[in-house]
Amino acid sequence: MTCQKFAKCLNRRLISEKAKINILRMMYLIREFEIASRKMFKEHQARGEFLGALHNCDGQEAIAASMGAIFRKDDYVFTTFRGHGHSLAKGAEPKKMMAELLGRAAGYSKGRGGSMHMFDPSIGLMGGNGVVGGGLTLAVGAALSAQYRNTDQVCICFFGDGAAATGAFHEALNMAGLWRLPVIYICENNLWAATTPINFGCPIKDISDRAAGYNIPGKSIDGNDVYIVYETLNEAVIKARKGEGATLIECKTYRHHPHCMVMPEHRPKDEKQAWLAKDPISCFENMLLQENILCREEQQKLRKDVRDLVAEAVDYAEKCPLPDVNTLYDYVWA
Amino acid sequence: MTCQKFAKCLNRRLISEKAKINILRMMYLIREFEIASRKMFKEHQARGEFLGALHNCDGQEAIAASMGAIFRKDDYVFTTFRGHGHSLAKGAEPKKMMAELLGRAAGYSKGRGGSMHMFDPSIGLMGGNGVVGGGLTLAVGAALSAQYRNTDQVCICFFGDGAAATGAFHEALNMAGLWRLPVIYICENNLWAATTPINFGCPIKDISDRAAGYNIPGKSIDGNDVYIVYETLNEAVIKARKGEGATLIECKTYRHHPHCMVMPEHRPKDEKQAWLAKDPISCFENMLLQENILCREEQQKLRKDVRDLVAEAVDYAEKCPLPDVNTLYDYVWA
Amino acid sequence: MLKSVLCLMLILYMTMSGRKGAKRYMREITYTVALREAITEEMENDKNVFLIGEDIADFGGVFGVTKGLLDKFGRNRVRQTPISEGAIIGAAVGSAMTGIRPIAEIMYVDFITFGIDQMVNQAAKLGYMSAGAVKVPLVVRAQQGCGTCEAAQHSQQLEAWFMHTPGLKVAMPSDAYDAKGLLKIAIRDDNPVVFLEHRLLYATKQNVPDETWTVPFGKAAIKRKGKEITVVATSFCVHKALAAAEKLSGKIDVEVIDPRTLVPLDIDTITESVKKTGRLLVVHESVTQCGVGAEIVRQVMEKCFRSLKSVPKVLGGASIPMPFSRVLEEKAIPQELDIIETVEKMIKE
């Protein structure tokens, strides 16, 4: 699969030009955020400051950005430890995120959460999770809540190929199928779970094949192709909103960096090379240039704007004070 | 499905006449054991003595008895809280079982285990489990042990339709599929999990359909038909012994009594009536009479012998002393 | 000798558990009915309250607590689930995060092990990790206890685990009055609450007021006034302690305190009592090591070390998996006689 394949995609017509530009912009934002966060972490580490674990999602932006373009503000998103992209796409503020990454008082969780734990229920961001598969059963609950209250809200739960092996996957999808819940399970299959290749974790080719065991439709798609992701997800969202139940979507994708910042690269070079060539951002960029929706200048301006925004966020975060230690016991109880 | 259907079954030739009689005898033994255990429990309860929970398996004998006819002594069996049948079929002694049911010092677990916890590793009986789905992952381990030691032992794990909803089911079958373990998962789908009907617990018709998600063959069969169970299980055992991996078998069956002794009946009368007409014992009896392997007299003698055996076991158990309370701390540590 | 010992005990406790001086109440209800009333009233008051759990709908729960609620509230509000403790608690947590107020039922606390990630890594931590952006107004009702010969996998008592997990509140009512009053408050609480019921208490009866009532969290009940020794007991052991105190009365004047909630723990009521009596005995069925008793001893130590006349003691469950046979089970947990003997020994010390 190369960038050429995009050209054959019919579903490009589904999305307005403006929406396409917004998706590209969101992909840039996510990428720049990840680049900047790594840089920031390295600088702090060089000064001997621990900042915990940093799991970046460069390479997986097509999925988050498509979700962002489809989802309503009152829809729910549960993400993972690799959740910056999903959070930004759901509308989280880069400043408050960056501040949280540095454990500052102005961060999303006032320094209590860090990279893996950022929440904003007011925009439907139900948080990251440090537990692999941790969001799977919680998403059942949020979807159940929508059904219970008879709203047309939809819930998306992101999880990795690794999480597909957890017992929680089974229990969650079984309930989602039984109760026809408005929940969409998106498996971002990036072929690796930490240092474990997918074939060590899963004995079948397509994880979406498991959907049949829960009476749920399942699809495995190219997760680096915005159009395909958009169309598949959009269809699932429409179904869920209509009360027609859950969907399991497996997006094949790849992360451009090691599992987390402190871990060395252990994946085969050629595999990585091949996937870098399928970078969702350059593919989509080329697409939009070809479609004449975008010109080089606009593209460069778009990227620069986003870069500036992220730089500002870093600046802001660095200047924020750390939490007052006397607030240690705040927020234990509601 | 009625008894007539048995006649069409080809696989009757697979089993020797002697083996058939043994299977019938084992089915009688299980049935008589269950009848006697209920009676014993009622008597004790009438005297105000608690004896914990008693889960009987009347109606599901075809499965256990077929397993007993196929399995070697060194094969492993993990059973459930409803495990008297499996234990007897694996070769457990009625006396020691009955004594354990009464919490006596001479029982299998010296009064520490009770009905749900009887073990005899020397005959491959790896015990019951009070936890629904509790044996599912343990069976992975016993099968892994066989593979690790490069023996041709096979492991069977029994579980209920209710247990098919547990996360353990997923994790266990995933590992069994990944590692091609010599393990056979037998789901005794008796349509109810305590008071929960199968369609409240499972959104698909055949639980064996889930096997595909683990790259394992799956079959759903009539669990009341000895010949069908025998053939299906035998094939799975042969495969497993040859190192060709796991199988998931769903046996549709029905328990003749409520979930456990203290619980009232809550299932629809007509459903129960229909299944009583498909009682695996009378069906198999008729079969053997038709095949001229058995005559009425032999049949009655067989049943009486077994009944006497069970009566002896009850007698023995009732006379056994209770455990010495000074042994309370024995066996906490190996 | 062993015949019906348990049954007799049960009847004894049932009779005694009608609170003294409460005779003005005309209504007698069981612990089970008390719980059901609490749930019913809160569901009537707040349409966001719903039930989720195994066997809770048509059958009304294996211990009968939710009997009749399906008819009253329908399937949307009484959600019977597959056997998936992880998804039951997870779904409860997820819906609580969106403002719903679920009450999850776990049939035996032993099986909360399958939802312990959801309980401990999620429910207990979400509020703090989000600096209050997320609330988890959740009640997990679970049943525990010994005394019915159900062996090791159905006899765990896990209040100490939950008390060791910051972010969870823990309630353990010992009678119908407290059961109803505490459960109503638990349902209204914006934090996750683990609500632990005792198997042998369900059938116990008590006179209660005609009007409804609540019992606050963090307020211990002095179930019996006394001057010479403080016995802190939880759940079913409260009744054993009261029976022991009754037997000792005339000889030794025993004060019996039931903390009712372990988180928050009303340590002040306990320390005041110990300052008065100079002696502390904690009684519970759960294992002694790292248990609730050890924690109470630690806290009492810090607050009234100098007032103590004898070594503070804990009578807890034996350090063994719970055996099946009733003679062994009886021996494995504190009995009335053990309490009497220990109190007598402590007084002599």
Place this chain on the structure above:
Amino acid sequence: MLKSVLCLMLILYMTMSGRKGAKRYMREITYTVALREAITEEMENDKNVFLIGEDIADFGGVFGVTKGLLDKFGRNRVRQTPISEGAIIGAAVGSAMTGIRPIAEIMYVDFITFGIDQMVNQAAKLGYMSAGAVKVPLVVRAQQGCGTCEAAQHSQQLEAWFMHTPGLKVAMPSDAYDAKGLLKIAIRDDNPVVFLEHRLLYATKQNVPDETWTVPFGKAAIKRKGKEITVVATSFCVHKALAAAEKLSGKIDVEVIDPRTLVPLDIDTITESVKKTGRLLVVHESVTQCGVGAEIVRQVMEKCFRSLKSVPKVLGGASIPMPFSRVLEEKAIPQELDIIETVEKMIKE
């Protein structure tokens, strides 16, 4: 001010952890290498020993303990699994029931929650429930600890839960010597052992003997002799306690005891020390409520109540989910300075 506090601390402790009077040893190894040596030697000695866990094979474990073992022992003996903690522990238990001696690795103890049924309802109970017919010779190695800013879901410390679960042995080595010596014994033990390693200890170095060695379970180590106060500390806190004792030396003579195993617990060594010093302080990172400290206080109370000169104290983790930000995390667990201040206060009491 906050810059590299943790790093400095780490280096300090690493330097100190070379045991005094052990200078005759030529070989210096890390805690990580010590663990690896124990596993390697036991796998060489007994072909029934095998490894199972996440990321343990090609990568050698996220903390590097099993590095190189795949090459040495092959895939049959070094089983890398999917992310299925329930099946990892379950498979370990099941194979142990058949005579195999598995060593399971759980990456963070937080995630043992998913295998806690297998650990607590199965491994811990099978031996007793079967009256010894079944043995579960199993080691579950898990890593825990604070100090690396990984927030609430990666900072749990669960030794108290396991100590509260009869049937489990629990080891918590604080240095390379003990790590190797205890792990070898754990692997040879016929009972399930929970082996808890501390994240910050992996890189610490120590001089060790050329010949191999073992450390028995149930034998505490007096890591520093002293006369005026007994400080019992576990895991990484042993080093904080030793550093505090060093700072106090000349002023207050502190004895530091590391129980090394919590089950069995060498209460005799502790009580002997308390009888001598008359003062007890327990220090651990895990939560204070219903924790190991409370249990040690309870037991010491029973055995040497009359010898106590001051209130026994526990310095444990704060009753909050562990916060991410390092300033908060530092404040949430006992630090050297807290130990110094508490000891000074206790001596004055």
